[in-house]
Amino acid sequence: MAASAVNQKPIPPVQSFDPETFDLLNVPAGYTADPYPYLAALRTESPVHRNPDGTYVLTRYDDITAVYRDPATWSSDKTADFAPKFGPGAPLYEHHTTSVVFIDPPDHTCIRALFQHAFTRRALEALRPRIETLVDAHLDRFEDAGEMDVVEDFAFKLPIEVVCDMLGVPAQDRLLLRGWALAILTALEPKLTQDQLDAGNRAVTEFKTYLKDLLTHRRAHPETASETEVLTVLADAEADGQKLSETELLHQCIFMLNAGHETSTNMLSHGVHEMLRHPDQIARLRADPGLIEPMVEEVLRYQAPIQINNRRSTRATTLGGTDLPAGTTVHMIIAAANRDPDAFPDADRFDIARRPNRHLSFGLGIHICAGNALARLEGAIAFQRLFARFPNLTLKSPAKMANRLRFREIEELRVAAR
Ligand code: HEM
8 A cells, every 4th residue: 555654753742733723635744643633623623614725624423414414415426626626527537526426316326226236135145255265365374474464465455355356357457456546546635746646547547448348358258257246237237227338337347446445455454453452352352252243333433444525515504503605515524423422422432342333434325335234244254253363463563554534544554473
């Protein structure tokens, strides 16, 4: 994962942070290493915060859920935001304004229905033995080596293998995808360099060409498709009697490949990290393996892999007592909502038995993550097998955090088996 490591300059103490001056495009030096104290101050003192660029930063659970629940007022369409950012006609613009997550009904309703073909209960159950086999193979290698980088050797490999299996991407091409995904998703960060823009545009073009060839090949040789493959299912599925155009199809596949691994990778890395930082919770899980599902939820709540979602108002509205005009862009800080003490008692405590746990890490409402059941399944299988098999797992060096805002990413997490 190639993002640069956290800046090593001295970091001013969070106590000297004035929430009124917060700027999401220029966050305080310590923010990416540990955003939560900054978010807590914002939530208390400036919960509907006007960013210097005129957008708003939301940190309260109730305000964020209100936005998710009202898609008529709060649009996911990104054409207005991304035209100046990427330039209309740029490959990044085409991708990020076509994929299912960044469009509104009625188009969203049709495309979302197609995704349901890929995520039926039957499709998911068919993936379970494959996920178990993959996890065990990675853990065998860990046992032989005695140590591993959790990110590189486990958390990255498992989700990309699963989502590539689903789309029928051959094993030897999976590393290519990793670079493309990183470039395309990095382009969603609030601030970009020209090099990042260029890399993102190149990645979309190359990814589209790659998938087009794959689809052509799959259609010519349907016998090469695996039992769980969804590429041709998506291509041939119809919603309201309509098929996706080829451009729409390719962008949905790119989105699914990207959404399906980057986020799950971060969930797995953070899960291992938080458990190692809280050995009492490892002991609890060992004593009661039935806690595996609430544990996955708590990892997702505590370190939201996607920290920020966005919406834009289609009309004048009021949020948390603040009047907002039509055309206002809001940054919904999921990471802050997930630690809101009004929604989660003792919100900064990592508690694998927490119930209820209505975190917002998969979003909410019509765009709620289509792959959430798959991500949860991957998490449950991976954590259950790792902690059952390696009771003496230890951290070899402090986790290396990436310098990104939207995706909460660990770059390196070295552990030993004994
Ligand atoms: C821990 C892992 C994951 C997290 C934290 C996550 C998070 C999210 C979030 C927050 C959204 C909503 C975005 C919004 O409302 O603007 C979303 C949407 C989506 N996710 Fe995930 N996701 C994860 C895994 C996956 C996987 C494994 C897949 C597929 C293989 C996937 C596919 C999708 C799709 C297709 C959407 C768009 C749904 C729509 O717009 O209707 N995600 N995800």
